[in-house]
Amino acid sequence: MKAIIFDFDGTLADTLPVCFYGFRKAFDHYDKRALTDEEIIGMFGPTEADIIRKNLQHKDKEEAVELYFDVYKHKHEELVPKNNEIAALLEELKQKGFKLGMVTGKARRSLEISLQKLDMQGIFDITITGDDVELAKPDPEGLNKALQTLEVSPNQAMFIGDSNADIQAGSDAGVMTVGVHWLDHVQTKEFSVQPDEHFESVETFKQWVQKWY
Structure with missing residues (x-):
């Protein structure tokens, strides 16, 4: 080996809690859509940006992507323990x-x-x-x-x-x-x-x- x-x-x-938090922020802000953990996991496979581009209904997909990464960065220390x-x-x-x-x-x-x-x-x-x-x-x-x-x-x-x-x-x-x-x-x-x-x-x-x- x-x-x-x-x-x-x-x-x-x-890191899943901060991922969930970021996705919820993006989908709630742009689609007024509340996602469960299970719904988010069901979208997994592509990168976070592509998950949003594929599943968000709102036209401002790139703005939503930026919101996700901003939340991911600024909530990371609070939600992800070392x-x-x-x-x-x-x-x-x-x-x-x-x-x-x-x-x-x-x-x-x-x-x-x-x-x-x-x-x-x-x-x-x-x-x-x-x-x-x-x-x-x-x-x-x-x-x-x-x-x-x-x-x-x-x-x-x-x-x-x-x-x-x-x-x-x-x-x-x-x-x-x-x-x-x-x-x-x-x-x-x-x-x-x-x-x-x-x-x-x-x-x-x-x-x-x-x-x-």
Whole structure:
């Protein structure tokens, strides 16, 4: 095992609350439409900007996109706690020589905000966002790009995520799949696509991954 690749929202950071807040602000302001968490998750796949462009009925779609990112930036510290356990895990994996990657459906713009706010800049050898692919997860395009950039074969990598789309993408890319439910807010509470491994705490994952140290 040479590379460990992560999803971001709901996996490395509890960012779903700030995502939900931003989408609600945008859709409420422009469409006078109140969205539930489930309705928002049902839109997931494209980047946040494309979710708004696709689903907003109001003509001022780009203004709504800007409102979302403004809210995301200014409410981030209030709604997204820093997770010291995950920070320590990433540092340990890096020190042990693993190549670290990320494949997320987020826009590059919101990912950079989160990495800066959570002091995660410079940790990952490669980050693939929704802006970098033609096809969103569950398509394996992003993972295939990460594997190519990291110069590892699928049997030398694992993909860790909290959603069915993550597990399906990892399976189709031929990597080991790890489903995690260790944060308060996740996209998929029950996996319909079964991962190779499943963990509900960072500590149990850390103990398991030590077999490759």
